[in-house]
Amino acid sequence: MPIKTSPALDFARTYPVLVLALALTVLPTLYAMATESWSTEAGVHGPLVLATAVWLVWRNWDEIRAEARPGNLWIAVPIVVVMAALYAFGRAFNFLIIEVGALLVALIVIAYAFVGPRVMMKMWFPVVYLMFLIPLPGWLMDSITQPLKILVSDITTWLLSAVGYPITQVGVTIYIAQYQLLVEDACAGLNSLISLTAVGLFYIYLMHNASWRYSLLLLALLLPIAIAANVVRVIILVLLTYYAGNEVAQGYLHDFAGIVTFVSALLLIFGIDKLLSPIRRRLTDGKQDGSKKEGTHAEAA
Structure with missing residues (x-):
């Protein structure tokens, strides 16, 4: 044998x-x-x-x-x-x-x-x-995450203040009632952005390798999706702190919120891809029409 x-x-x-x-x-x-x-x-x-x-x-x-x-x-x-x-x-x-x-x-x-x-x-x-x-160097992570942390803190404070919560902000530190929360690197969105970009690229390559213009459109949406997902994460943690105390928010629910945020962002990418399917078909059809026209001109020549 x-x-x-x-x-x-x-x-x-x-x-x-x-x-x-x-x-x-x-x-x-x-x-x-x-x-x-x-x-x-x-x-x-x-x-x-x-x-x-x-x-x-x-x-x-x-x-x-x-x-x-x-x-x-x-x-x-x-x-x-x-x-x-x-x-x-x-x-x-x-x-x-x-x-x-x-x-x-x-x-x-x-x-x-x-x-x-x-x-x-x-x-x-x-x-x-x-x-x-390849892991990013610490100095690069710090220089990128700082403006992202401020942006996430600004949006979170503005949204919760708009609906009546007693919340203020100094830099990346959020104050709500008697509690003080620091928006750390994990909540800034860069880690999620790197992971989302990697997974998103793989998804886009498998599903839409033929349409590079539509792939670029989806890639451009990854940054706002990552920021939005992390704003939701910080809002959840702030509300948990406000209603249940700091120990609950910083316990296992902190890590669980990160997992939920990442999964939600992935589902949002898939959902946006589904909603944008008419644009994808239009771009793909336009590419095919252009190829047909080139073929017709070549035959005429």
């Missing part, structure tokens, strides 16, 4: 040294990401991004094998050497952003060396999508 093989096993038997080197670099980095980045709200989307990116490659594996042509080693080898040095630096000094970034670039270039530029161009989305695995 013949032993069944898989592409992964065949590759490991053909290039055992390369597979060993990849295992010695990828596995420690995955562990570091799982214990550092993925355990925070800012990086919670990481496992989902990795799993769906691998699934996209597996989904197109037959096409990849059929069209694979070796890439230019004169381009690939120097880049891999530089990335290996950067990886070692990031690993030695615990710079996760450098470690993950260098490893991803090295893996992409190694893939290019085996399958060639044509396949890599066709697989552009998984390549770009994997960039969401």
